[in-house]
Amino acid sequence: MASATILKSSFLPKRSEWAAAARPSIGRQPVAVSFTVRAGSYADELVKTAKTVASPGRGILAMDESNATCGKRLASIGLENTEANRQAYRTLLVSAPGLGQYISGAILFEETLYQSTTEGKKIVDVLVSQKIVPGIKVDKGLVPLAGSNNESWCQGLDGLASRAAAYYQQGARFAKWRTVISIPNGPSALAVKEAAWGLARYAAIAQDNGLVPIVEPEILLDGEHGIDRTFEVSLKVWAEVFYYLAENNVLFEGILLKPSMVTPGAENQEKATPEQVAEYTLKFLHRRIPPAVPGIMFLSGGQSEVEATQNLNAMNQRPNSWHVSFSYARALQNTCLKTWAGRPENVKAAQDVLLVRAKANSLAQLGKYTGEGESAESKEGMYVKNYSY
Numbered sequence: 001m002a003s004a005t006i007l008k009s010s011f012l013p014k015r016s017e018w019a020a021a022a023r024p025s026i027g028r029q030p031v032a033v034s035f036t037v038r039a040g041s042y043a044d045e046l047v048k049t050a051k052t053v054a055s056p057g058r059g060i061l062a063m064d065e066s067n068a069t070c071g072k073r074l075a076s077i078g079l080e081n082t083e084a085n086r087q088a089y090r091t092l093l094v095s096a097p098g099l100g101q102y103i104s105g106a107i108l109f110e111e112t113l114y115q116s117t118t119e120g121k122k123i124v125d126v127l128v129s130q131k132i133v134p135g136i137k138v139d140k141g142l143v144p145l146a147g148s149n150n151e152s153w154c155q156g157l158d159g160l161a162s163r164a165a166a167y168y169q170q171g172a173r174f175a176k177w178r179t180v181i182s183i184p185n186g187p188s189a190l191a192v193k194e195a196a197w198g199l200a201r202y203a204a205i206a207q208d209n210g211l212v213p214i215v216e217p218e219i220l221l222d223g224e225h226g227i228d229r230t231f232e233v234s235l236k237v238w239a240e241v242f243y244y245l246a247e248n249n250v251l252f253e254g255i256l257l258k259p260s261m262v263t264p265g266a267e268n269q270e271k272a273t274p275e276q277v278a279e280y281t282l283k284f285l286h287r288r289i290p291p292a293v294p295g296i297m298f299l300s301g302g303q304s305e306v307e308a309t310q311n312l313n314a315m316n317q318r319p320n321s322w323h324v325s326f327s328y329a330r331a332l333q334n335t336c337l338k339t340w341a342g343r344p345e346n347v348k349a350a351q352d353v354l355l356v357r358a359k360a361n362s363l364a365q366l367g368k369y370t371g372e373g374e375s376a377e378s379k380e381g382m383y384v385k386n387y388s389y
């Protein structure tokens with residue numbers, strides 16, 4: 001691993017010093033009912049980081065595919081899954097000129113957080129110079145949940161505090177933990193509780209170590225169910241998530257959410273219009289998400305690039321109480337990766353395509369996307385059954 005880089009850039013919030021005073025003293029608080037929230041030494045820095053990521057007209061580039069998933073991406077363009085190929089691809093992404101105009105945060109896999117570009121600059125430094133906050137995937141992936149109906153749970157709490165502290169030293173300022181909920185397999189009460197509890201423990205640990213936690217219980221697109229069923233499951237899942245976030249004293253102003261949009265299952269014959277997706281999704285947000293939360297950064301989940309942009313735009317054309325934005329992987333990278341095809345001479349064209357998608361989603365964050373000039377490729381769906389990341 002490379003040596004630690006301590007970021008000096010002024011746009012990254014510094015560790016605050018007020019918090020020792022702000023930390024509630026148990027002796028001075030009413031004992032039975034405590035309305036206090038976590039206000040550890042990073043509290044105001046967490047709030048600042050979350051606001052920076054949730055800034056108008058910007059969203060997150062999720063480029064934290066695990067090595068296994070990145071291997072599938074590279075295989076799709078005929079490349080081997082080597083560190084050099086992963087480095088070349090990620091260099092292309094982070095050094096797209098002017099990316100920071102549309103992208104406020106980039107989620108990295110651990111390898112990338114400690115990696116340099118092909119020109120030898122630290123990837124973290126390149127992001128900071130683009131005014132993009134570096135983030136880190138901290139979960140250790142999904143495994144079968146014993147005692148459930150073929151559902152999964154997400155590993156990674158063991159040793160998380162020390163890993164999170166090291167990631168902060170390396171320049172990360174936010175984190176991601178992705179767990180999944182399957183509608184066709186239940187979801188069982190056990191799977192929902194496990195997902196919500198794991199997310200809440202992770203969020204508390206991340207905040208204690210200066211990282212804004214992205215809370216992501218992905219409700220998978222798999223299934224034949226209609227949009228009403230997705231809505232009902234979303235309400236259930238997010239009620240439990242917030243219950244346990246509160247129990248773990250997580251500071252709501254210092255988190256970001258990464259929900260799935262409310263859509264019909266991928267195998268349902270009926271497709272929802274962007275207006276329907278916006279209506280259902282905003283209704284679920286209004287019923288479950290406290291206004292203290294600074295940003296809702298949706299995942300794309302297998303929607304086509306254009307669909308994900310249209311749905312985001314429709315949400316931002318209606319009144320809503322949050323910064324409603326994107327944290328897309330596939331819906332930002334798909335045509336970029338294909339355009340690159342592993343050839344150095346295509347790097348500029350691929351970066352241009354990435355910037356087109358980033359700009360389209362930036363406009364959608366502002367409710368100003370018109371859909372003009374989109375390629376046929378960007379309209380192709382990317383749904384994969386039982387998708388892992």
Ligand code: 13P
Nearest residue numbers: 062178300301328329330
């Ligand atoms: P997709 O946008 O491809 O669903 O991925 C986002 C992500 O980060 C999943 O955790």
